[in-house]
Amino acid sequence: MKRYSVFAIAREAMRHHTGWERAWRSPEPKKQYDVVIVGAGGHGLATAYYLGKNFGITNVAVIEKGWLGGGNTGRNTTIIRSNYLQDPSAAIYEKARSLYETLSQDLNYNVMFSPRGLLMLAQTHHEVRGYLRTVHANALQGVATEWIEPARVKELVPIINIDGPRYPVLGALYQARGGTARHDAVAWGYARACSAMGMDIIQQCEVKGVRSEGGAVTGVDTTKGFIGTKKLGIVVAGHSGQVADMAGFRLPVEAVALQALVSEPIKPCMDVVVMANTVHGYMSQSDKGEMVIGGGTDGFNNFTQRGSFHHIEETLRALIETFPMISRLKMLRQWGGIVDMTGDRSPIISKTPLGNCFINCGWGTGGFKAIPGSGWAMAELMAKGEPGALAKDFSMWRFKEGQFIDESVAAGVAH
Amino acid sequence: MLVLECPYCGVKAEETELSPGYEAHLKRFGPGSSDEEFESYMFARKNPKGVHFERWRHVYGCGKWFLAARCTATLEVFGTYPAQSSEPPADLVAKIKAKRPDWKGYK
Ligand SMILES: Cc1cc2nc3c(=O)[nH]c(=O)nc-3n(C[C@H](O)[C@H](O)[C@H](O)COP(=O)(O)OP(=O)(O)OC[C@H]3O[C@@H](n4cnc5c(N)ncnc54)[C@H](O)[C@@H]3O)c2cc1C
Numbered sequence A: 001m002k003r004y005s006v007f008a009i010a011r012e013a014m015r016h017h018t019g020w021e022r023a024w025r026s027p028e029p030k031k032q033y034d035v036v037i038v039g040a041g042g043h044g045l046a047t048a049y050y051l052g053k054n055f056g057i058t059n060v061a062v063i064e065k066g067w068l069g070g071g072n073t074g075r076n077t078t079i080i081r082s083n084y085l086q087d088p089s090a091a092i093y094e095k096a097r098s099l100y101e102t103l104s105q106d107l108n109y110n111v112m113f114s115p116r117g118l119l120m121l122a123q124t125h126h127e128v129r130g131y132l133r134t135v136h137a138n139a140l141q142g143v144a145t146e147w148i149e150p151a152r153v154k155e156l157v158p159i160i161n162i163d164g165p166r167y168p169v170l171g172a173l174y175q176a177r178g179g180t181a182r183h184d185a186v187a188w189g190y191a192r193a194c195s196a197m198g199m200d201i202i203q204q205c206e207v208k209g210v211r212s213e214g215g216a217v218t219g220v221d222t223t224k225g226f227i228g229t230k231k232l233g234i235v236v237a238g239h240s241g242q243v244a245d246m247a248g249f250r251l252p253v254e255a256v257a258l259q260a261l262v263s264e265p266i267k268p269c270m271d272v273v274v275m276a277n278t279v280h281g282y283m284s285q286s287d288k289g290e291m292v293i294g295g296g297t298d299g300f301n302n303f304t305q306r307g308s309f310h311h312i313e314e315t316l317r318a319l320i321e322t323f324p325m326i327s328r329l330k331m332l333r334q335w336g337g338i339v340d341m342t343g344d345r346s347p348i349i350s351k352t353p354l355g356n357c358f359i360n361c362g363w364g365t366g367g368f369k370a371i372p373g374s375g376w377a378m379a380e381l382m383a384k385g386e387p388g389a390l391a392k393d394f395s396m397w398r399f400k401e402g403q404f405i406d407e408s409v410a411a412g413v414a415h
Numbered sequence B: 001m002l003v004l005e006c007p008y009c010g011v012k013a014e015e016t017e018l019s020p021g022y023e024a025h026l027k028r029f030g031p032g033s034s035d036e037e038f039e040s041y042m043f044a045r046k047n048p049k050g051v052h053f054e055r056w057r058h059v060y061g062c063g064k065w066f067l068a069a070r071c072t073a074t075l076e077v078f079g080t081y082p083a084q085s086s087e088p089p090a091d092l093v094a095k096i097k098a099k100r101p102d103w104k105g106y107k
């Protein structure tokens, strides 16, 4: 892999950009691998990357039915934060957030991490109490967050209306190092780094079946034939139930559609991320100038990557009181992704009933921010066969044991 | 946009008039049942990519719960029926079978 650098740009500028190489190879699958990961979203690719980087395991294939990053990773609104209440969540999301800080350097790929600051508005007294509690919990967890008063909110977000009649802004939970990153670049950066370590990223190849013998996986049947493996990682988000079904076990996961939309591009007007959970909406401004807006999930099982139109209307209606200026904006594009929701809305990073098969799913509406930390924890689980400190609370058996993580991490609101 | 016909009042109700209620024909487990039974009832809900039986409520109409068969991969609605049914009616199952020959059937 040729490194990207300012010198590379200068050199290529001199020779009409003829010397750039492909960012990753597109090989045919080999007969056998040490590890096969199903799903080339951010979580699958990050798992492969940290298997190589942290454990030296590089005989790895990542198998993707569409194109890499074409699932939720390429459809999300890219919000990154780690201001969670419970210790297991704060630990893994903060690990991820801190890895994002240096991810561009680590991957030699600009993922455009922008820690521009993130506010979660408190618009009811209940939220005020909840967020004050979160600030205290974060202080104990070593996650830097603070409580800010309405006047400070207005200073940070001049376009906001803090005295709405229905939902006045009573303050906010502020994480100064939260923000956004470029979603595609995260997938592409990991893919390029994996390919450089000799891993095979196989796109347009759907896993159709999982073969096992005596309680262990032997390989997967795909649209490009059988691929043998010593260990299997299932990281397919919305299709987790389907692939688990092929492997012969059942998951406590349901698939629903989550939507987002962007406005026409306008001049810079908001340089932080604002989330308004009471009204189920949030907004940030992209580098192109579009207002990026997300809302809630639809309430029924859905695999179509298409949500209900009235949800878009509800989200905008709710946000208009807090951001009056968006009432005059034209909305440009709207899309949906299929998110994987667990019973307690927290993720699963777990062993499975099959000894050499592992699962990472349930990130639901909020897993983009978790990609580096989740890949880190999943790689450790797959390399050692046992979960480490970050993954141990996210077992798929916690639903039977009643060991829930009492936090709607995935909230039902996109973020 | 989803349109489901309310089996009670016959109104072809559009999605905003309805409220979804997830899996139908759940077997409820209570005190005295095993951890597995309780987990399956509470959390391991059916999540097929295809034919799904589910509960809906005609919330801005007659207010009653009813059941529906719908495809989660295409949003096609096969039919609706009263909530007082312990399993999908035979004619609805036959209709779905005819449309989806590789459907494994209602279990
Ligand atoms: C509209 C929207 C907004 C969101 N906003 C945010 C946000 O602001 N912040 C945040 O943190 N999170 C957000 N999320 C959630 C986030 O996008 C996801 O949690 C995250 O991207 C999941 O990544 P993944 O790698 O697990 O899944 P994916 O990126 O979906 O990757 C899974 C891959 O598996 C592949 N696959 C499935 N089945 C098979 C098969 N049988 N064979 C081979 N490949 C298969 C799929 O094609 C897919 O590419 C949002 C999601 C949506 C939909």
Ligand SMILES: [Zn+2]
Binding pocket: B006, B007, B008, B009, B010, B011, B058, B061, B062, B063, B064
């Ligand atoms: Zn009715």
